[in-house]
Amino acid sequence: MTFVSQFLKQARVMTSDLRHRRIIRTALGNYEIVRDKRKAAFQNWQSARQLAAETKWEAVNHLDQYLEELVAKLEARGTKVHWASNSAQAREIILQIVTEKKARSVIKSKTMTSEEIHLNDALEHAGLNVVESDLGEFIVQLRHETPYHIVFPSMHLTRDEISELFQRELGSAATNDPEELTMIARDALRKKYITADIGITGANFAIAETGMISITENEGNARLTAALPKTVISLLGIEKILPKLDDLALFLPMLATMGAGQALTAYNTMYGGPRQPGETDGPEEWHVVLLDNHRTELLADAEQRDALQCIRCGACLNVCPIFRNVGGHAYGTTYSGPIGSVITPHLRGLHDWKHLSNASSLCGACTETCPVKIDLHHHLLQNRRNAAQEKPSASEQTTYKLFAFAANRPKLWNFGRKVARLFQPLQKPVKGTALDPAKAWTQTRDLPPLAKESFKDWWKKRK
Amino acid sequence: MTVTLFIPCFIDALFPRAGISMVQILERLGHRVVVPEAITCCGQPPFNSGYWDEARAVAAKVLPQLANADAIVIGSGSCGAMLKVFYPQLFEKTPQAGLAKQISERTWEFSDFLVNKLGVTDLGANFPHKVTFHDGCHGLRELNLKKQPRALLANVKGLQLVEMSEAETCCGFGGTFSAKFPMISTAMGDVKCASATETSAEYIVSNDSSCLMHLQGLLSRQGNPLKTIHLAEVLNQK
Numbered sequence: 001m002t003f004v005s006q007f008l009k010q011a012r013v014m015t016s017d018l019r020h021r022r023i024i025r026t027a028l029g030n031y032e033i034v035r036d037k038r039k040a041a042f043q044n045w046q047s048a049r050q051l052a053a054e055t056k057w058e059a060v061n062h063l064d065q066y067l068e069e070l071v072a073k074l075e076a077r078g079t080k081v082h083w084a085s086n087s088a089q090a091r092e093i094i095l096q097i098v099t100e101k102k103a104r105s106v107i108k109s110k111t112m113t114s115e116e117i118h119l120n121d122a123l124e125h126a127g128l129n130v131v132e133s134d135l136g137e138f139i140v141q142l143r144h145e146t147p148y149h150i151v152f153p154s155m156h157l158t159r160d161e162i163s164e165l166f167q168r169e170l171g172s173a174a175t176n177d178p179e180e181l182t183m184i185a186r187d188a189l190r191k192k193y194i195t196a197d198i199g200i201t202g203a204n205f206a207i208a209e210t211g212m213i214s215i216t217e218n219e220g221n222a223r224l225t226a227a228l229p230k231t232v233i234s235l236l237g238i239e240k241i242l243p244k245l246d247d248l249a250l251f252l253p254m255l256a257t258m259g260a261g262q263a264l265t266a267y268n269t270m271y272g273g274p275r276q277p278g279e280t281d282g283p284e285e286w287h288v289v290l291l292d293n294h295r296t297e298l299l300a301d302a303e304q305r306d307a308l309q310c311i312r313c314g315a316c317l318n319v320c321p322i323f324r325n326v327g328g329h330a331y332g333t334t335y336s337g338p339i340g341s342v343i344t345p346h347l348r349g350l351h352d353w354k355h356l357s358n359a360s361s362l363c364g365a366c367t368e369t370c371p372v373k374i375d376l377h378h379h380l381l382q383n384r385r386n387a388a389q390e391k392p393s394a395s396e397q398t399t400y401k402l403f404a405f406a407a408n409r410p411k412l413w414n415f416g417r418k419v420a421r422l423f424q425p426l427q428k429p430v431k432g433t434a435l436d437p438a439k440a441w442t443q444t445r446d447l448p449p450l451a452k453e454s455f456k457d458w459w460k461k462r463k
Numbered sequence: 464m465t466v467t468l469f470i471p472c473f474i475d476a477l478f479p480r481a482g483i484s485m486v487q488i489l490e491r492l493g494h495r496v497v498v499p500e501a502i503t504c505c506g507q508p509p510f511n512s513g514y515w516d517e518a519r520a521v522a523a524k525v526l527p528q529l530a531n532a533d534a535i536v537i538g539s540g541s542c543g544a545m546l547k548v549f550y551p552q553l554f555e556k557t558p559q560a561g562l563a564k565q566i567s568e569r570t571w572e573f574s575d576f577l578v579n580k581l582g583v584t585d586l587g588a589n590f591p592h593k594v595t596f597h598d599g600c601h602g603l604r605e606l607n608l609k610k611q612p613r614a615l616l617a618n619v620k621g622l623q624l625v626e627m628s629e630a631e632t633c634c635g636f637g638g639t640f641s642a643k644f645p646m647i648s649t650a651m652g653d654v655k656c657a658s659a660t661e662t663s664a665e666y667i668v669s670n671d672s673s674c675l676m677h678l679q680g681l682l683s684r685q686g687n688p689l690k691t692i693h694l695a696e697v698l699n700q701k
Binding site for chain 1: 470474475476477478479482483486498500501502503504506508509511512513514515517518520521524600601603604605631632633635636637638640641642643644645646647648649650651652654676677679680681683684
């Protein structure tokens with residue numbers, strides 16, 4: 001099955017699942033209320049966005065310099081830095097570290113980049129026990145699912161569903177109390193931190209100036225992941241750069257605001273590398289894997305480079321009417337929603353993933369909300385143009401050539417309108433059936449009748 | 464002032480009353496209205512589908528029709544955005560770039576023209592009904608139309624405007640999107656219709672006939688008595 005037919009199938013299933021749509025709508029409705037409250041706490045939200053966009057734009061446009069600065073600072077404190085051009089290389093680097101350490105178990109904190117490179121599969125295939133420590137990620141891992149949303153991995157599940165899952169997988173007692181459910185997961189996870197040989201983290205930001213990895217989280221799980229195992233690996237895309245430590249003063253509250261409607265995320269930590277001489281704790285070894293995986297190609301695209309400004313807050317998903325109605329899994333991608341539809345064609349090929357750019361009404365709610373001002377919906381339009389240039393669909397191109405031919409001949413156009421009006425009654429008995437040429441529309445919607453007298457008929461008569 | 468009225472294909476073929484209302488309103492305000500009859504379509508369908516060469520072929524015939532116009536008025540946020548925002552992009556680095564830019568600068572969506580160019584908000588209209596307003600996405604986010612239609616509705620006698628919670632949410636039309644992804648388009652439309660129904664309004668008013676066609680199509684099919692009407696028609700009711 002092609003990616004597009006899979007998407008269409010999933011979209012059909014998910015849009016008819018009214019229960020699912022209600023769950024997502026309620027969850028995101030609550031998000032909107034707290035988000036707006038936090039936005040209002042900024043002195044001037046629009047100038048904060050502008051500053052954030054300019055800061056990331058600077059970082060992205062001088063990525064080479066900032067990456068060098070970051071790496072030099074990281075290495076100076078003993079972190080081993082690895083460069084990965086693509087997913088396969090990143091997996092290989094990580095597997096090699098794991099093998100050298102003769103590791104048997106891995107604990108992970110939330111990282112979408114590891115989803116992007118399908119790291120868990122590779123580690124499990126190599127015989128390792130891999131545990132996700134973020135509660136939402138832990139839940140979807142138990143369900144053998146990918147994260148539903150880049151910030152809220154299990155937002156599609158109710159507490160009862162999570163309770164059933166825990167009863168089945170962890171042998172716990174039935175409860176739908178959020179605190180009790182969290183405690184069940186915590187009990188299962190605490191043991192894993194202590195026995196894990198390797199901790200794997202992502203990064204929210206990488207500070208070039210100080211050579212630090214900034215991780216923001218609500219559960220303290222990333223701190224344990226990065227503190228208890230002897231070896232820690234941080235996997236991050238090269239676009240995670242922020243030039244200065246001071247930039248966090250804007251980006252931490254901004255990410256918390258747009259990500260989850262919080263003033264600040266509960267735990268904000270800057271990691272500077274492995275245990276230094278004279279220090280009593282911390283990991284003995286720290287590795288940073290910097291992943292390209294087609295990001296430099298996006299960097300070379302002058303039109304869409306700003307997509308690298310993304311801080312993965314998920315705000316565009318939350319306001320997207322497509323996402324809200326088909327849900328995160330329908331996309332079949334690591335990054336869903338508007339940002340996913342924009343970048344997936346760059347990460348995984350335009351031809352296979354252009355349908356996601358078509359699956360948009362171009363309403364622009366994403367662009368309006370994006371805290372770093374990525375021109376998301378216009379990029380969808382550009383992806384459509386690039387796809388049509390690269391490999392036009394013969395039927396669509398012919399349709400539009402005919403359309404242009406007719407549109408440029410007003411008499412023919414008007415004649416076509418009159419003919420269509422004559423034939424419109426014939427469509428009534430077959431309305432919405434396979435015989436109806438307009439069935440894509442008429443299965444769920446009525447078509448308005450063509451006017452007896454068009455505007456231009458009226459205008460001519462009047463003159 | 465001579466106002467060049469751009470009649471979108473939708474309004475011409477399906478909703479002529481919206482166009483007629485605009486002519487009558489502008490003439491009542493003392494302006495001379497001209498309609499370039501050779502214009503059929505702005506070229507948005509091929510443009511939004513990525514077929515920019517074909518879109519350019521259509522738009523290239525539109526440009527000379529509007530070359531001498533002082534003020535171009537369009538009763539659609541969507542086609543308005545095509546002329547105002549996307550024509551300059553479409554003709555970038557072509558010999559018509561300058562003309563496209565000129566036309567963009569002289570183009571006004573109908574409500575924006577009345578409120579911000581003519582400074583008129585009271586048209587003496589009378590429409591004793593409870594209505595809710597749908598912000599078409601192109602109008603709202605490409606052309607920044609939010610206050611203009613509301614300023615005009617505020618002066619309509621007897622009219623009660625009740626805002627719906629999803630006023631700024633897309634109706635799900637999206638041009639060819641509605642036919643390529645009918646299930647998503649319909650789901651989005653259902654959200655909008657439910658929100659409009661909650662207000663217990665009698666009419667959904669908008670400045671975009673294409674959105675209204677989508678919503679009316681869903682409402683009629685579902686037997687929902689809620690009706691749709693173009694802003695210009697409301698403003699032309701006596």
